[in-house]
Amino acid sequence: MLVKGLQTCVETLCVDNSLYDVQTAQCVVCLKGEVQVKTSSRLAMARPQSAGELDAVALETSLLDAWKKENAFQQSIDSNRNGAPFIFLEGPPTANGKPGIHHVVARAYKDLVCRWKTMEGFRVERKGGWDTHGLPVEIEVQKRMDLMSNEAIEAYGMDNFNQACRDSVWTYETAWREMTERMAYWVDLDNPYVTLDNDYVESCWWAMKQMFDKGLLYRGHKVLPYCPQTGTSYSSHEVALGYKEVEEPSVYVKFKLIDDSASILAWTTTPWTLPGNVGLAVGPNVTYVRVKVSEQAENWTGAGGASVGEEVILAKDLMKEVLRHNVEVLEEFPGSSLVGRAYEPLFSKAVPRGDSTTAWTVLEADWVTTTDGTGVVHTAVMYGEDDYNLGMAAGLPAYHTVDMDGSFLVGTHPKLDGRYVKECDQTIIDLLSAPHGSNGKGPESGLLYREKAYLHDYPHCWRTDHPLLYYAMDSWFVRMTAVKERLLEFNDGVEWAPDWVGEGRFGEWLRNVKDWAISRERYWGTPLPVWRDDEGNMKCIGSISELQSEVARAVAAGFENPDCPDDVDLHRPVVDGYTLVSENGKPMHREPFVMDCWFDSGCAPFAQWHHPFDGAETFDASFPVDYICEGVDQTRGWFYTLLAVSTTVFDKPAYKRCLSLGLILDAEGKKMSKSRGNIVDPWDHFNREGADATRWYMVTAGAPWNPLKFDSNGVRETYAKMFLTLWNIYKFHADYAAIDGFDPEQSTSEVSSRSSLDRWILSRLATTAENYHADFKGWNFHKACRDLEDFIVNDVSNWYVRRSRRRLWDDAETTDKLACQHTLHEILTTVCRLIAPVSPFMVDVIHRNLTGMTVHQAAWPLGTPGSIEGATADNWDEEAAAATARLPPKDLTLEATMALVRELAEVGRRIRVDAGRRQRLPCAQGWIVSGPDMTEFHDILAEELNVESIEVENDLDRFQQIELAPNFRALAPKARSEVNAVAGQIKNAENPTELLASIQSGTCEIMGVSIDEGDVEIRRVEREGFAASTVTIGQGEDSQQISLVLDMNDTDELLSKGLARDITRRIQAKRKELNLEIEATIDLEIWVKNAPDMFEDDQQWIVSETRASAAVFHSDSENAPQETDSFEVDGTTVWFSVR
């Protein structure tokens, strides 16, 4: 059995807070086996700094040093060595960019849950990770080294380039580490997983081979935006960098039907794709018309045209838009009746038919619309995504007409061959509009109907500014569509926060899942481990040893190969250098791709352990993981690839709980991004308010999944309100505890024997803690923390401490003082533990000072389920867990009563404002009308209200009258549409008492509706003419109206007392202004004008309150010095001098 914290190991690193195992008498940290057990459980409580001197930043940074020396993070894990595991998986960031405040937010939520679970007794290992491959890294390096094309990179040398990438990924590692440490995100950065490590890559290869063996990996084409200048295809991210609005020629082309005199009209904005045309797509449910040109058009501009009598087919909706001729509609029909019709190729030699039976026919596609064009979509298989998919489904020939360098392939057309496609627009227009058309068989007017300039946004290369071509590239895919049902099933089992991300956004994505295009024509990444010969035979390599044996086989078969050592670098260009041999003796070369870097991070659950080559046990025990947490932008990123990989490789889900965080916006609501330059530097706040306030602000500013407008003032506010207040509560307790030598373990104080004020705050503590915990469980961290902050500021600081101050001023060792000290001690230790997961610094200082033990190994006040025998992260014995909770008893009645007392104290101030009576002038009497018994708080109330005495008035009618309010819920079904009229009569009854009597006797009827007691709500309000106010407590039938009435009559005694209080207040302010010590004495002289007589007692009170050693009271103002301080109150003027 482990006992926490109270013993000291003699090893220097274990000076404080270490643990030792009682049975083996060994220190569990250093395992030296020598534990020095102290007789006293704790060092004397250190006297803390006063709040005025509080330097939160210094407090945090010195604590960071202490944590480092103590190895506090590791110890917090070790102390739960025997606890149930709670598995967290870190989503690896890329360290080639500077961390911003948005990274702090994500790390705060990761840390919060891990610390919370640790305090609950779970063992929460936290391995760091770095994402090091991929496009952003390459782009960064390309920019820096001015290698703006694949040619340039290859000229520079792929090995040099990849070395530069390898170096580049660590550019900001230090910045990340510093940020991580400073914000106290506890994660193991000394043994992180790194996606570029050979071990990691080997695990990725293994996973890929699992997919390959299951037939889930295949080779195909993907149409991608491609730049012929740089020779690279672009991700959507890069495409977005280069959208430009351009005007280009678009053309309406006539496709001459075979065995029919009509042509089908189709439209395209990319004339260069026309030689590649092999099909026309129509919407099966779109209505088309066949029209005959009846008259030549006037004012024709541009190329093209049609002759009278010529027939064309197009969508009915677009006739007006497209046709410039007057026409006669011959026929109307749905698109489906066009399907299968054959037409003549525009460029007959450009594409071979092969064995296709569908080439140059009309096909149907449900995505065809009539928003643009002619309602007929020209289909060039290799140059559009829809075109390609349609082509594959329909069996169209898939041949390029354009080379990788952007020029037409030889054989397309003599006038086009070898020319850059974007320069051929006019040539194509000319060819089509020539008599007989490009194929020499067209009708008299040519194959072009119209040309039209078209303005649109078109993607351009962000590096060379050239227009991109959509181009079908060789590509590798993972057949995700084959495991769609499993993906959905596994997703159903995930606990998502918020649930709508899982059901909605992510579920939607999975229901429409497409095969995952996993290959990239890039250099820096995990190489695709597939080798292929020219017959299409393939081998997927799943490990280094397999590569070695395959290389050996190839060498034996006569193919030369470089050495393949155990530590072979699994990157390009090394792996490209190996030639393997196929079963039939042919050379196999590696497919020249790297993997989508999302595949790397999707392998993290096992690749971080080098599974299956190492760490099998670690992996088995930690998969699937219990908790991941990232920004909502990872929905289609990491959240997806984790699930995609785990489903295809293990047929299991990857994670059980996922917290999806909202985006971080700047104060104006704009997304934080490098390009906008609006990223908030976390150090601005770390160095000003500290990480505690920054983290607490982030969590309380809104629900984790909502977008957070990061407001720097909010951090300031949080610091002032939450942390200064907490510190002051602590200081108040610690100062007096130190003076009195208070030791919570050397004295006891039964809660049941403590004052009602103590029992109230302890009950509030228990209630708040329970709600806090419940909100944590429901992922409502924002609600939890807002409520706790309210408890600390409102209940503890502004009521409990304020009301308790005089209790601790007592020099004698009273039981009441002791009760107060125990209460404060219990509040602070519990509150510190509750706050610790969110803001770990200040609470640790406080907790250490109060208990001698770090808060980060303390038990969660609501119990430690992780420490229970047989518990798992999801399941434990509730009863046993409840037994480990440590909270004071609750008394909800007391809480309600105190709420009322506080409300009445506030009401009193309101009454005075209304009546124009100043706060310091006492009232002779206050009456409380109805309500629960609160006799025990009368003294508090009298003080707060500044009344001489409080009385309970039992004759309700003396100060209160009745008001009736309609109960709509009961009344509406009875009165129906008359409900408002009936309600009005009830509300505005001239004599509500009489009305009530008639209701209660059952004889009341209004507008034909009989009214019973359930139809009205009885309220008591103060009678007019009294200085009074009424509050309502409770809800519905249990609600009660309580009035407070103040006696506004003045007596000589009251006036004297009031004046004395005003004078005292001014003198105290003066003392403060003069910076006098609390113990310092003064000489006092006072002159007055128009003042009430002051009683001897009240003069004495002034003298004692202000610590005056000498005091002179003049009853006039004649000799008052001109220069002295004076004030006026209620027509009285007072001059006073303090020396």
Added chain:
RNA sequence: GCGCGGGUAGCUUAGUCGGCUGGAGCACCCGGCUGAUAACCGGGAGGUCGCAGGUUCAAGUCCUGCCUCGCGCACCA
């Protein structure tokens, strides 16, 4: 275009099953309290609950349409 989530006071936000007068905090103004506090308390001013319809005796809340912001997806023939 489709999906998800927002739009409430100058700013940040709460608002449960539709119910009577839509709450807080910051900032502002007036007043008060105060020898733990950079805090606190009372009052004031500040609201077309994005807009328009609808359902209902009753709508910030439910329904429909629209505007707008964010994110994601698709499309750009």
